[in-house]
Amino acid sequence: MSKSNYLQKNSFIDLNEPELIKLMQDVGGESFRINQINNWIYNNYVRSWDEMKNIPSSLISQLKKKIKLHSLDLIDITGVKDDPIRKFLFKTKKGNRIESVLMHDKKRTTICVSSQSGCILDCNFCATASMGFLENLSSTEILDQVLYLASYSDSKITNIVYMGMGEPLMNYRSVMESGTLLKTKMGLGTKRITISTAGIASKIRQIADDNYGFKLAISLNASNENTRNKIMTITKKYSLLKIMKAAEYYFNKTKKLVTFEYVLLKDVNASVSDAQNLMNLLKNFPCKLNVIPYNEIDGDYKRPDIENIESFLSSLDAAPFMVTVRWSNGTDINAGCGQLAVKDTI
Numbered sequence: 001m002s003k004s005n006y007l008q009k010n011s012f013i014d015l016n017e018p019e020l021i022k023l024m025q026d027v028g029g030e031s032f033r034i035n036q037i038n039n040w041i042y043n044n045y046v047r048s049w050d051e052m053k054n055i056p057s058s059l060i061s062q063l064k065k066k067i068k069l070h071s072l073d074l075i076d077i078t079g080v081k082d083d084p085i086r087k088f089l090f091k092t093k094k095g096n097r098i099e100s101v102l103m104h105d106k107k108r109t110t111i112c113v114s115s116q117s118g119c120i121l122d123c124n125f126c127a128t129a130s131m132g133f134l135e136n137l138s139s140t141e142i143l144d145q146v147l148y149l150a151s152y153s154d155s156k157i158t159n160i161v162y163m164g165m166g167e168p169l170m171n172y173r174s175v176m177e178s179g180t181l182l183k184t185k186m187g188l189g190t191k192r193i194t195i196s197t198a199g200i201a202s203k204i205r206q207i208a209d210d211n212y213g214f215k216l217a218i219s220l221n222a223s224n225e226n227t228r229n230k231i232m233t234i235t236k237k238y239s240l241l242k243i244m245k246a247a248e249y250y251f252n253k254t255k256k257l258v259t260f261e262y263v264l265l266k267d268v269n270a271s272v273s274d275a276q277n278l279m280n281l282l283k284n285f286p287c288k289l290n291v292i293p294y295n296e297i298d299g300d301y302k303r304p305d306i307e308n309i310e311s312f313l314s315s316l317d318a319a320p321f322m323v324t325v326r327w328s329n330g331t332d333i334n335a336g337c338g339q340l341a342v343k344d345t346i
């Protein structure tokens with residue numbers, strides 16, 4: 001592809017600088033229009049060419065003929081305007097479906113993005129795994145989820161979490177590129193962007209070396225190899241020990257705290273002795289722990305009852321690290337952690 005052959009690109013937001021310049025020349029627009037258009041897209045989150053008020057309509061109609069604005073097609077929204085949680089369904093260029101979630105609470109407005117359609121891993125408690133793996137998203141397909149959801153949000157987006165469909169570290173380049181675009185184009189600080197991984201140890205080391213500055217969360221979900229092997233088959237490739245070594249490498253290199261996520265599954269990993277093992281595993285490691293009571297899907301796993309959850313948490317009272325609990329909202333619309341899955345084809 002020649003460096004300015006924009007016609008082969010999917011959408012305007014996919015274009016690099018030489019392509020933007022070539023496009024503008026071809027439609028007879030002055031180069032300052034590029035900045036104006038970018039301002040509409042990345043600061044005002046417009047979704048159509050027609051909303052760009054300071055661009056002459058003749059130029060708009062030329063641009064429309066050349067290229068579409070966004071890379072994703074919005075198919076459906078679950079939830080209404082003032083709901084604290086809304087779920088968005090998109091179709092990718094290749095025709096696969098993905099979901100993203102917009103969440104408001106008192107202090108924060110968070111967008112949860114997908115990095116893959118389906119997932120390359122098969123953690124057997126997670127709904128996304130049932131879709132199989134369909135595709136890795138491009139960096140702009142990840143960015144576009146944020147642009148779309150931001151346009152539907154009345155409050156400013158404060159945080160981005162890569163906790164939707166997919167394993168971000170198995171789509172490393174696009175994920176890191178998209179995070180960089182969120183920073184450079186949308187002005188989001190790297191500390192507000194969290195990448196969550198099921199524990200791809202080699203890539204955790206790579207993140208530490210590349211030092212992009214994003215936050216890292218590791219879905220631990222078990223305190224011993226045996227239990228983890230049963231629920232997350234990736235443990236056969238990257239043992240708990242390897243993941244902990246990689247996390248240690250990450251901390252030593254970046255000096256940033258890792259957040260460990262721990263999904264609480266009834267009769268699997270939620271006993272008091274599991275909590276004690278977890279504390280022993282993490283106690284000498286600078287980290288935070290986020291406990292996630294399981295969001296049930298059609299399957300064998302259940303959320304522990306409330307007394308069980310409370311006794312698990314109180315066994316961690318003496319932990320030298322911070323413990324938080326994520327009571328996922330949006331489970332009524334299947335928008336909670338691990339509930340994202342698209343069952344039908346379009």
Ligand code: SAH
Nearest residue numbers: 126163167196197198219261294295337338
């Ligand atoms: N693949 C990445 C990101 C997607 S999953 C990862 O594993 O981290 C995001 C988080 O949701 C993970 O911590 C995962 O363990 C958790 N999760 C998956 N299914 C869940 C469910 N049904 N209920 C609650 N949390 C779930």
